Each structure stands twice: as C-alpha cells, then as structure tokens.
Amino acid sequence: MFFHLWKDLPVPFYFSIYLFEVLNPDKVLVGMKPAVQQRGPYVYREYREKNNITFHENGTVSYREYRHFHFQPDMSNGTEEDYVLIPNVLVLGAAVMMADFSAPVQVAVSTAFAFFKQKAFMNRTVGEILWGYKDPLITILNTIKPGLLPFGDQFGLFVGLNNTDMGLFTVNTGVDDISKVHMVDTWNGLKKVSYWRSDQCNQINGTSGELWPPFMTPSSPVEFYSPDACRSLKLQFEAPGKIKGIPTYRYVAPKTMFANGTDYPPNEGFCPCRQSGIMNVSSCRLNAPMFLSQPHFYNADPELLETVDGLHPSEEKHGLFLELHPLTGAPINVSVGLQISLFIKRVPLISQTGRINTVVLPLVWFQERGEIDGELLNQFYIILVLIPAVLGYLQYCVLGLGGVLLITSAFLWLRSKVSKTQVSSLAFLGNVDRDICKAATLSTRSVFLKHYSIDVDSRNDASPQGAGRVSAEEIHRGYHKASLQVHPGHANLEDKAKATQHFQLANWLRRTLPTGCGEGRLTRIPVYGL
Incomplete structure (x- = not known):
C-alpha cells in the first residue's frame, strides 16, 4: 500500500499562477512608484510521475519525477490567450546583470535592444509569458554571453518546468530505520548544493516534499528540499486539527524563512541580501536578479510594500502550510505559495531603463496546492480513522473481558x-x-x-x-x-x-x-x- 502511496501520490495537485500586471509603465520609466494588479489565477492540473525507480543495497531508492501541467479553464479566471503587460525580464534583467560591464558592452547591448525594438515592458499572452516565446534577441544575448539563456531560442518564466523532471532524487526507504523513510539522501548525486555561501545553507535536508516519516509528534521536524527554491525549507508546528474527521498536524512557514542575515544570522549564507522577507536566488537562476518570497511580500519587511502599489498580503490567501496525517506522514491538505520578483534599477548607458527607481518588482506568484477529497477522502477516513478506532474499541473489549475472567x-x-x-x-x-x-x-x-x-x-x-x-x-x-x-x-x-x-x-x-x-x-x- 505504502509503495503505491509513494509512487502514485493520490493527492490531486493544482498549480495556480497569478501574474502582476503593471498599470503605469510610462510613469515607472520616469521614476514613479510602480502600480500592479493581480491577474489570474491560471490553474493547471499537475500530474507527477516517478520513473527510473532503482532500489539500492544501502536502503535507498533513486527516481526521477516528471511533472506535466494541463490547463483547467473551468477553474481559471481567464485563458492562456489573455494579454498581460509585465516587465521585460530580458531587458531589465540583462541591464542589471551588465551594470558592471564596460561602457562599450553596455552601449552595444542597448543598441541591440533598440534594433530589435525591445522595451522595458512588454505585452504578451499568458501562455507566452509562462511557457516561452521565441525572440531573435535571445540568440543575440547568447552570442554576447554564451550560456546566458540555456533554453535555446525560447524564454519564459516556466519554460523549463513543463514535461521535465526535478532532478535525480535518492531517498531512504526506511528499511533500517523507519524514522528516516522518505528523507533525501542525495539530489543529483549531491549531499549538498553549492549555490550559497555557507555549508548550513547548502545542506539538502528533509524529504522531497511529498511524504514525511510516520508516527509524527508536534516536535517532529518538517523540512523538504525544493529544487524550485534551490534550498531546503523548514516549517514549524502550529496546531493539531481535523479535516473531515481525519486528525492532522498543521505546519506553517516561520517568519525567519526568508529573513535576511541581519535579522536572522543563520540565513547569512543566502546573502547578498536586501530587506527581510525576500531571498536573492540569482546564484541558482543564471545570475538573473531574481528574488524569492512569500506572495505579496507576506511576512516581509513593510518597506517592500511601500515601494509598490497594489499588494495586499494575507495569511489566509498567501500563507504557506502543510496539514499532515501524523500516523502516516501523508499530506491531507497542502498549500505552498512562492513569489518571484525582479530587481530593477537604472543603468545609465542602457537607455531602455530610463530613470527607473531601484525596486524589487513582483512578476508572478504561484501556488501548489493539494487536498484529499471525495471518494479518496472516504477511503482515507476508513483506513486511517475508522478501522483503527474499531480495533481500539475491540482492544478495550478484549481487555475488559480478560479482566472479568481474571476477577472471576x-x-x-x-x-x-x-x-x-x-x-x-x-x-x-x-x-x-x-x-x-x-x-x-x-x-x-x-x-x-x-x-x-x-x-x-x-x-x-x-x-x-x-x-x-x-x-x-x-x-x-x-x-x-x-x-x-x-x-x-x-x-x-x-x-x-x-x-x-x-x-x-x-x-x-x-x-x-x-x-x-x-x-x-x-x-x-x-x-x-x-
């Protein structure tokens, strides 16, 4: 049973995407505060498939998990053909990346932008923004700096996500120690990554984010390695609960998850940092000036909200949480939301940046959520609650009968x-x-x-x-x-x-x-x- 639970996770996952449309691009170019409006959600049914499953003699198993996304029009607020005006990551991102290059290189880049009619903001369809579009500028940028964009002649926020795997995971089977089951042994053959500046930050800890060891207590650590975040994320216990009769433990993201090194010294290895609540992921995103945070800068420094209009952080909508069944470690209800923002600033020799103020501008936030419901929930209730309860009552009956016989x-x-x-x-x-x-x-x-x-x-x-x-x-x-x-x-x-x-x-x-x-x-x- 548990092998099939691990191989084909029965929880239906949905990938919801929200884009931040810039409402005043012209004003931003002259140094005014950006104003954004959330568009979406654009919802995709996420299918996961484990392949190349190989068991090893040391009590581990290796596999590659492929993800496939299928658009769900009936669950979405819009279509993939919707046009959205967002920052042009190729222009504004490249400008920041080349801010320390020589003046001739900067002028050449600005000239190339002008030749291909590239501007600081672009108006494209949701499908193009997310899954990629072709542009001759991409070829030019790869010529100037080989390997700058590893996806050929296409660029998109999630161009390398669909129909691809998340890397080679090797996890413990728990055959020698049940408390280590599902815990990651290596990822792509590595015990730790090399993106960050400290061994502690580079450690690959926890599970792969699908199942956790059984027999959990409130003090049990809940941590998982996220290839999307390029790091392990550790959650803290909040409260016990129930979902339609099934007991759960609720774990949430602590405020220190994306805190900077000044506010939370253990995170110093993730720097260079800016305000608390956002994490610089440029070292694992091709040096692009990208920042990771919770949606709408939830749990972040209030200063970030003062630099952008249109953000409304909410724990109910933007909090990251897991609700796990403590006996089995299986997820009953999951919501993991993350936001990608672009750091932009004025680069004088690249004219496309105008007089833009230095700001961390939200691009997109996405939410992976899954909840057991319907017939599957009923089966879980019978297996995880009803049968153990009946066995528990029978146990007391047997003990009571035994007591009567003993007394007699x-x-x-x-x-x-x-x-x-x-x-x-x-x-x-x-x-x-x-x-x-x-x-x-x-x-x-x-x-x-x-x-x-x-x-x-x-x-x-x-x-x-x-x-x-x-x-x-x-x-x-x-x-x-x-x-x-x-x-x-x-x-x-x-x-x-x-x-x-x-x-x-x-x-x-x-x-x-x-x-x-x-x-x-x-x-x-x-x-x-x-």
Whole structure:
C-alpha cells in the first residue's frame, strides 16, 4: 500500500499562477512608484510521475519525477490567450546583470535592444509569458554571453518546468530505520548544493516534499528540499486539527524563512541580501536578479510594500502550510505559495531603463496546492480513522473481558482458599468453643486467644439451667451472648480483620452445633460462606 502511496501520490495537485500586471509603465520609466494588479489565477492540473525507480543495497531508492501541467479553464479566471503587460525580464534583467560591464558592452547591448525594438515592458499572452516565446534577441544575448539563456531560442518564466523532471532524487526507504523513510539522501548525486555561501545553507535536508516519516509528534521536524527554491525549507508546528474527521498536524512557514542575515544570522549564507522577507536566488537562476518570497511580500519587511502599489498580503490567501496525517506522514491538505520578483534599477548607458527607481518588482506568484477529497477522502477516513478506532474499541473489549475472567478466576480461587481455611479454623475454634463450654460459669469468663478474646456472658435469669456449666444447647438457643474484644496490644487493621473473621466463624460454629459441647462433631458441620 505504502509503495503505491509513494509512487502514485493520490493527492490531486493544482498549480495556480497569478501574474502582476503593471498599470503605469510610462510613469515607472520616469521614476514613479510602480502600480500592479493581480491577474489570474491560471490553474493547471499537475500530474507527477516517478520513473527510473532503482532500489539500492544501502536502503535507498533513486527516481526521477516528471511533472506535466494541463490547463483547467473551468477553474481559471481567464485563458492562456489573455494579454498581460509585465516587465521585460530580458531587458531589465540583462541591464542589471551588465551594470558592471564596460561602457562599450553596455552601449552595444542597448543598441541591440533598440534594433530589435525591445522595451522595458512588454505585452504578451499568458501562455507566452509562462511557457516561452521565441525572440531573435535571445540568440543575440547568447552570442554576447554564451550560456546566458540555456533554453535555446525560447524564454519564459516556466519554460523549463513543463514535461521535465526535478532532478535525480535518492531517498531512504526506511528499511533500517523507519524514522528516516522518505528523507533525501542525495539530489543529483549531491549531499549538498553549492549555490550559497555557507555549508548550513547548502545542506539538502528533509524529504522531497511529498511524504514525511510516520508516527509524527508536534516536535517532529518538517523540512523538504525544493529544487524550485534551490534550498531546503523548514516549517514549524502550529496546531493539531481535523479535516473531515481525519486528525492532522498543521505546519506553517516561520517568519525567519526568508529573513535576511541581519535579522536572522543563520540565513547569512543566502546573502547578498536586501530587506527581510525576500531571498536573492540569482546564484541558482543564471545570475538573473531574481528574488524569492512569500506572495505579496507576506511576512516581509513593510518597506517592500511601500515601494509598490497594489499588494495586499494575507495569511489566509498567501500563507504557506502543510496539514499532515501524523500516523502516516501523508499530506491531507497542502498549500505552498512562492513569489518571484525582479530587481530593477537604472543603468545609465542602457537607455531602455530610463530613470527607473531601484525596486524589487513582483512578476508572478504561484501556488501548489493539494487536498484529499471525495471518494479518496472516504477511503482515507476508513483506513486511517475508522478501522483503527474499531480495533481500539475491540482492544478495550478484549481487555475488559480478560479482566472479568481474571476477577472471576481470582474469586473462585479465593473462595476455594477460604473454604479450606474455614475447615482449619473451625477445627481450632471447635476446640476453643468446647473449652469455653467447659470453663464458662454464671460469672463472665474470658478465654484469651493470641489476638483477641471471646467473652461468654451467662445470665442467671435467662439460663434454663440457672447455674453450673453452660451447654452448647444454651449457646445455640441464644441465651448466652458471645462478644468480641480485641486485645489492645494487637489493635491494628490487620489484627482486627483476623479477629473479626475468626469471631464470625466461632459464632457460626455456635449456631451450627446441634448437641452439647462434648458431643459436637466437626465432621457434621457444613462448609459454606458466612
């Protein structure tokens, strides 16, 4: 079951994309604040397929996971043919990248832009912006700087995402240690990447972001390596919950996830940094001046919101969270949203940049979300909740039945034990009672035992014999009262209990003997409970 759960993750994933359209491009070119408007979502059904699955003797398995995206018109707010005006990444990005180049190179680049009629902003369809478009400028840029754009003659924000794999993952199977199952051993053969400036930031930690080890607790670490972010992302536990009866643990992104090194020193290795809440990913994005953050600069420095109009961060809409089933580590509800922004500034010798102010301008944000629902949710409920609950109740029933049987067996054993004790005690007390009968007179006489004494009180006016020895018949008829006195030196609960038991046995003997003291036959005394 768990192999198929891992190989073909049953959670349906959707990839929602939102573009930021620039409303005032001309004003931006003269140094005014950019104003943006969110367009979308443009929703794609995301299909994942693991291929080249290879198990290794060291308890790991390798695979490549391919992603395919299919547009969902009924879930989208628009079509792939919609035109959106956004920054021209080739122009503004290249300008920043060449800001330190020599003046002749900058002039040559600006001339090439003008020749191909490239401007700082462009108006293209959603499909072109996302999945690529052809442009002769791309060939020119690759000629000036070989390898600048590795996707041939096409450029798009997600041109290398569709119908491609996410790299070669090698993960633990958990055969030797279940707590390590799904944990990444290597990615593309690497134990760590080399994008960042510290070993800690380069570490590949956590899982591949699909499943986590079972038997989770609130203190269990939840971390995953994201090739899109070029780093591992660690979440923090927020609260337990339930989704339609299935128990979950909710994990969210901490505010320190994209904090700069000043606010959060462990992130110093991701610098050079700007404001907190955005991470410079140029080192893993072909040196393009790109920044990664949560959507609408959520959890980021408020200064970023002051430089761009039209952003409205919201925890409900833009928070990153995972809701996992703690027993299995399977995702029940997932929402991972990230934003890509372009750092732009004026480069004097590249005229296309005009008098643009230095600003981190949002381009696009995307959200991968998945939630188990429908028939699949019912199956999960039966397997993960109902069956364990029934087994739990059966366990208590079995324990209860076992307890009843144990108590019954103990009761029968004790009864048998008490019955045997009664026979022994009756033999002893029978002799004591005969001694009492022989020694008792009209005055009160006491026969002291080890822990107690039995007093036989003879009343002159009540005794048929009037005087002399007290017969068992008189005792039997109740003319003489036997009373218990506990010896002071043995006045504790255990002795009282023993004395009471023996006294009750003596009275039972008195009531049972049908003949005189000397004629009593213990063999005729029936043995039964008091």
